[in-house]
Amino acid sequence: MTRPPADIAVVAFAQTPCRPRTGDVSEAEMLLPALRAVLDATGLRTGDLGFVCSGSSDYLAGRAFSFTLTLDAVGAWPPVPESHVEMDGAWALYEAWVRLLTGEADTALVHAHGMSSAGTVRDVLSRTLDPYTLAPLWPDAVALAALQAQALIDAGRTDEKDLAAVAHRNRTAAASNPHAQLRGPRPQGDYVVQPLRTGDCPPVGDGAAAVVLATGDTARRLCDHPAWIRGIDHRIEPHAPGLRDLTASPSTRLAAENAGAFDAPVDLAELHAPFTAQEVVLRTALDLGDDVTVNPSGGALAANPLMATGLIRIGEAAARIHRGEAHRALAHATSGPCLQHNLVAVLEGDRP
Amino acid sequence: MQADPAPGSLTAPLTLSFPFTRSLGPVLGTFLTGLRERVVLGIRTPAGRVLVPPTEYDPATGAGLGETGAFVEVAPTGTVTTWAWNPAPRPGQPLAHPFAWVLVRLDGADTALLHALDAPGPHAVRTGQRVRIRWAAERTGAITDIACFIPDPAPAAPPRPAAPHPGTFPDPVTTLTAPARLDYTHTPGRAQSRHLTALARHELTGERCPACAKVLVPPRGACPTCGVATTDVVPVGPRGTVTTFCIVNIKAKDLAIDVPYVYAHILLDGADLPLHGRIDGIPHDQVRMGLRVEAVWTPGTRHPAHYRPTGEPDAPYTAYEEHL
Secondary structure, three states: OOOOOOOEEEEEEEEOOOEOOOOOOOHHHHHHHHHHHHHHHHOOOHHHOOOEEEEOOHHHHOOOOHHHHHHHHHOOOOOOOEEEEOOOHHHHHHHHHHHHHOOOOOEEEEEEEEEHHHOOHHHHHHOOOOOOOOHHHOOOHHHHHHHHHHHHHHOOOOOHHHHHHHHHHHHHHHHHOOOOOOOOOOOOOOEEEEOEEHHHOOOOOEEEEEEEEEEHHHHHHHOOOOEEEEEEEEEEOOOOHHHOOOOOOHHHHHHHHHHOOOOOOOOEEEOOOOOHHHHHHHHHHOOOOOOOEEOOOOHHHHOOOOOOHHHHHHHHHHHHHHOOOOOEEEEEEEEOOOOOEEEEEEEEOOOO | OEOOOOOOOOOEEEEEEOOEEEEOHHHHHHHHHHHHOOOEEEEEOOOOOEEOOOOOEOOOOOOEOOOOOOEEEEOOEEEEEEEEEEOOOOOOOOOOOOEEEEEEEEOOOOOOEEEEEOOOOHHHOOOOOEEEEEEOOOOOOOHHHEEEEEEOOOOOOOOOOOEEOOOOOOOOOOEEEEOOEEEEEEOOHHHHHHHHHHHHOOOOEEEEOOOOOOEEOOOOOEOOOOOOEOOEEEEOOOEEEEEEEEEEOOOOOOOOOOOOEEEEEEEEOOOOOOEEEEEOOOOHHHOOOOOEEEEEOOOOOOOOOEEEEOOOOOOOHHHOHHHO
16 A cells, blocks of 8 residues: 555544543543543644544434534534544544545544443344344444454464463553543453453443544644654444454554554554454564563553544554654454454654 | 533433345355255355355356355364364353354365354363364354364374355245344534433523534534534524425324325524424414424423414515525
């Protein structure tokens, strides 16, 4: 893939703390602090934004077109050019990036939120599966991830001890992340669906995140250390888990190649792996060795506000570049059962 | 009045049920009709792979498979390719007692089918295990016509290619009705909870935007034009002005109101955003823009039953022209 013709950077990122139950706030009220934080950080007002794009899921809210209410938090007057993806906000960021590439805008606001606690998320996600051969069996997200984990164990790629270590490392890292829901190691606990134990699964939580993208000199004006998007791509595999080799993620690999992930070493990677075994698959697909810091935020095992988790990976990677803690970072987001759909972004700071 | 920073936010159960009726098309319709007849069909791709369950398009090339008639019959026996023990089955899942989720590659197929395996415990399940279909007693043309898989003590038969099948059955299944029910706990949030709690006291309230000073009714927590949180609770009404209206002539299902009736936008005194309400106490053909109305409360209810004329002179157009 050719490199993008325009310089586009993440210039601001904010997220709300991820909480097991937000109960007292509406989705717009939950999102508002994250939106205000990125607008205040850049000094932008809503009317200044060239594009607004969001990611969320009506299935989580249990209401059709629930995302339209979050426009209240954006402040859509004068009318803003706006779009929405019924997906993780990482794909909203991709749409915004494409919009900036067209040259029609030089700034974009991307936001995402998920209130998983409103319903029974394991059952809710089963409704997003193929309605003919999968959904009538009500296979939940943990069951599908457990089939993938067992396939990895059978292939000799991991075992329960390794998976526990993945959980321990992510949640230990989360101790320094004030937004994480599980800030420190947890016992692995009992099997939820064998071979996955409670500790191998993400917490159910509610949260929101927002990112501002900007081009070229605008980015330099809005941010001291812009996190330039050197490449970004997403690839999808067939939906049916029985059609795929669950121990590999060719879509992640291809997206990473197209995003330029292998052109130079990265300092850190933020991986969207809600289940421990999925981190094993992703590390292989992305050639991540022990020299790369993976998920310094704690990742999805420490906080998993569905539909915002992937956008938070990009935001966390960018924030470390903003703070000068990393120079080149990889961010990954996933969607669908067993890592069906994967997005990889490569972010870089300016050389000092 | 300052907003209570920590009000008792309201919650309510929200049950969603959506019994979708889906048309199946030639590939899935044939596959599911086959299950009704205790026949498992796959589809052969041009490259020779046998897909079970069949897909309408070749996952490798995107070529349509439905018109090729390349159905093949595979065996009701197969091999577990991966499994996961489910100690606590959830509503709707194939078995009510603990079972193993399995991906099974049926003999003659190149891909695996997701289903349940009825086994005494995780110790009795392994990858590579031989299993066979247990058919449901009553079959309708659905994936649940396979009740589950069970361990198959017979040794694997020598591999043999899947046999071509015409894919035709009497009385084919063409649609699938998929009932689904999800239960949620809906929360309207802080601002709407304050509004609804006041309504239950028969008080109408809005909230003021600190940026543009407009009073929003009903408040939803953020000013939709400025994108900032509203904080000050402001009493509004109970009188207001009809800004626009419509006459409803079609009776809604489950609504005990006789038609025709009038549904109006009402700009409550002190508010900058009109809310919706039904107008009563006046013949429907006499309702007009500018009509002055007031909320009517029925004892024991949490919101106004309707709005009725106050008898005041109509408001001039200039009083509400900014709010249409």
